[in-house]
Structure formats: C-alpha cells, structure tokens
Amino acid sequence: MNLILLNENELDSHGLATLVGRRAKHICEVIKPRVGDRLNAGIIDSDIGKAEVIAITGSDGADNEASVTLKFDNDTLRNSSAAAIDISLVIALPRPKVTRRIIGLCTECGVKDIHFINSYRVEKSFWQSPLLSDDKVHKQIILSLEQAKDTQLPRIHFHKRFKPFVEDQLPEIAKGKQALVAHPYDAKINLEDSKNIEASDDKLAELKQQPRIIAVGPEGGFIPYEIELLQQAGFDTLGLGPRIYRVETVIPLLLGKLA
Missing domain, CATH: 2.40.240.20 (Hypothetical PUA domain-like; domain 1)
Known part of the structure; x- marks a missing residue:
C-alpha cells in the first residue's frame, strides 16, 4: 500500500x-x-x-x-501524479482469475479504458463467475491504485455479444485512435521484424504519436471471421514476432512497447 x-x-x-x-x-x-x-x-x-x-x-x-x-x-x-497512458484495450474475456490479474496489471500501468468482450473461443461460464462481480472487480482496482499511487478509477466494460459490439460500438470508441489487433499470423504491422529492425523501430515510434486502441484475442486467438470484422472496423493486425504468447503475457508486452 x-x-x-x-x-x-x-x-x-x-x-x-x-x-x-x-x-x-x-x-x-x-x-x-x-x-x-x-x-x-x-x-x-x-x-x-x-x-x-x-x-x-x-x-x-x-x-x-x-x-x-x-x-x-x-x-x-x-x-493525481500517476500519469495515465493513452491506450484503450479490448480483450476477449479470459478465465476469471486471469481477468482479475489483468485488471490489476492494467490499472497499475495506467490504462483507464478496458473493454472485455465475448469471442467464439470464450467459454460461456466465464461470464457467470462470481470473481467478476462488481464488488470483487472494484476491490482489485483499489488494491492496484494503492500500489501505483494513483487515484483515478479505470473504466471497465463488459460486452457479452461480439458482433453488435464490434459493428455498433467499437467504431465510435476507436474514432481518432490507431486501431490494432494483436494477431501473430500475416500481421500487417510487425514490431519484431528481425530482418528489418530499423523499420520496426520507426513504425513503433510512429504508433506512439497518437492514441491507440489494442484488441487482444482469447487463448487460441480470434477466429478468422472475428479478425475480418475487426478489420472492417478499422483495425490493423499487429505482430510481435514468431512467438505465441498467453493473454496475460502479451498484454504487459504490448503496453511496454506501445505506452
């Protein structure tokens, strides 16, 4: 504390x-x-x-x-002296215990806008977990704010329907932001291009010049249909090299690179 x-x-x-x-x-x-x-x-x-x-x-x-x-x-x-970072996150709902850890991590890092969404590979039971009650989520946020010496509560949203959210709400949320979806296959933007490190660094510097919104899929990734809908909403695919990461690993990695 x-x-x-x-x-x-x-x-x-x-x-x-x-x-x-x-x-x-x-x-x-x-x-x-x-x-x-x-x-x-x-x-x-x-x-x-x-x-x-x-x-x-x-x-x-x-x-x-x-x-x-x-x-x-x-x-x-x-x-409040703890600076927020200009990144919004859209995350396919992970396992409830992982979700709480991610909320804590993002709060400590200064993320102030987080959207948890449904996906084909998200188990329905996750949405009913008592670990994601308003009270338990709020307690996790408070613990993380105490750790980071911050007073500003992040905005946490839960969206149980993928397509209506991506088609009807996400374009407005992403307006004026560089929209990216973490996707290891055929990524349009690759931040770990070992063959052209200078180009990767230049692209990273360019991305940091504007507000960003980053979508992260479930374990196993977004299915092709979901990637297509996100692309239609203005998201570019983003790669981090050949490694395949767990959700709870890739989020701090993305924040570290793009914050």
Missing part, C-alpha cells in the same frame, strides 16, 4: 477520516506510523496529498479491531 485511498464520503467536515479493517490493519502492522506522522493519501477520482496520523487504537495485540484516524492536509493536495 503506497497510497491510502479514501472515498470522499469517509471525510467529515474537518477533513478527518477514521479507518478500520484492511487499511487500518496495514497501516498499524506494516507502515507502523506514530501519531503526528504524515502518510501518502488520496481521494478516489480526485486529489492526492498528505494525511497526518491523529490517533491509533487497537494496534497493541488486543482483541479490539485496529483503527486509525487521519486528517488531510489541504495545503498538500494536488492532482
């Missing part, structure tokens, strides 16, 4: 907030501050700054639940 995140409604009129549960436990057992110390703190979807520790209770091994009272220092408040 590199940043203590609060909802605005947790602050009273004097800028005081009393924390219990996971955050208080972490503060008491890991950070171990003293009264008067100032900690990094932020308000969800708002500012970041310092909060002074006013009181600590229940941290001495007693049965009482730990609580920590903080007071925001308004003089230190500023806009």
Whole structure:
C-alpha cells in the first residue's frame, strides 16, 4: 500500500477520516506510523496529498479491531501524479482469475479504458463467475491504485455479444485512435521484424504519436471471421514476432512497447 485511498464520503467536515479493517490493519502492522506522522493519501477520482496520523487504537495485540484516524492536509493536495497512458484495450474475456490479474496489471500501468468482450473461443461460464462481480472487480482496482499511487478509477466494460459490439460500438470508441489487433499470423504491422529492425523501430515510434486502441484475442486467438470484422472496423493486425504468447503475457508486452 503506497497510497491510502479514501472515498470522499469517509471525510467529515474537518477533513478527518477514521479507518478500520484492511487499511487500518496495514497501516498499524506494516507502515507502523506514530501519531503526528504524515502518510501518502488520496481521494478516489480526485486529489492526492498528505494525511497526518491523529490517533491509533487497537494496534497493541488486543482483541479490539485496529483503527486509525487521519486528517488531510489541504495545503498538500494536488492532482493525481500517476500519469495515465493513452491506450484503450479490448480483450476477449479470459478465465476469471486471469481477468482479475489483468485488471490489476492494467490499472497499475495506467490504462483507464478496458473493454472485455465475448469471442467464439470464450467459454460461456466465464461470464457467470462470481470473481467478476462488481464488488470483487472494484476491490482489485483499489488494491492496484494503492500500489501505483494513483487515484483515478479505470473504466471497465463488459460486452457479452461480439458482433453488435464490434459493428455498433467499437467504431465510435476507436474514432481518432490507431486501431490494432494483436494477431501473430500475416500481421500487417510487425514490431519484431528481425530482418528489418530499423523499420520496426520507426513504425513503433510512429504508433506512439497518437492514441491507440489494442484488441487482444482469447487463448487460441480470434477466429478468422472475428479478425475480418475487426478489420472492417478499422483495425490493423499487429505482430510481435514468431512467438505465441498467453493473454496475460502479451498484454504487459504490448503496453511496454506501445505506452
């Protein structure tokens, strides 16, 4: 926890907030501050700054639940310092545990717009998983924002029908962006062209000059029909060399290259 995140409604009129549960436990057992110390703190979807520790209770091994009272220092408040990256992601829904890891990873990296979509190779049971409930997804996002010292929530969307999304919504979402679909076969753009490294580097630099939207298929990839629909929506196929990657591997690889 590199940043203590609060909802605005947790602050009273004097800028005081009393924390219990996971955050208080972490503060008491890991950070171990003293009264008067100032900690990094932020308000969800708002500012970041310092909060002074006013009181600590229940941290001495007693049965009482730990609580920590903080007071925001308004003089230190500023806009969230963790820069977002200008990349939107469209991802065929992976296994639920992998989906949560991807949400966490993308949140830490500063991706603020993520669309999970259906695909022929996505199992129907994935959509019913309790691991993807709004509450569990939100908790994963908060943990990742705390790690990255960011206050801005990403927008996470779930689209259960492939064709209506690609034909009716995706063109508008992709407007004004360089649209790419990760596809290892006959890629129009290859960022790992061992025969022409200079050309690959030039293309990479060109791609970074504008906002990007990247589509990533399921394990096994998009089927040809789906690639065709994405191309009709304005997406160019993008290759990363001869290796075939898992979804949870290719996403950080793409972000590392294109961010």
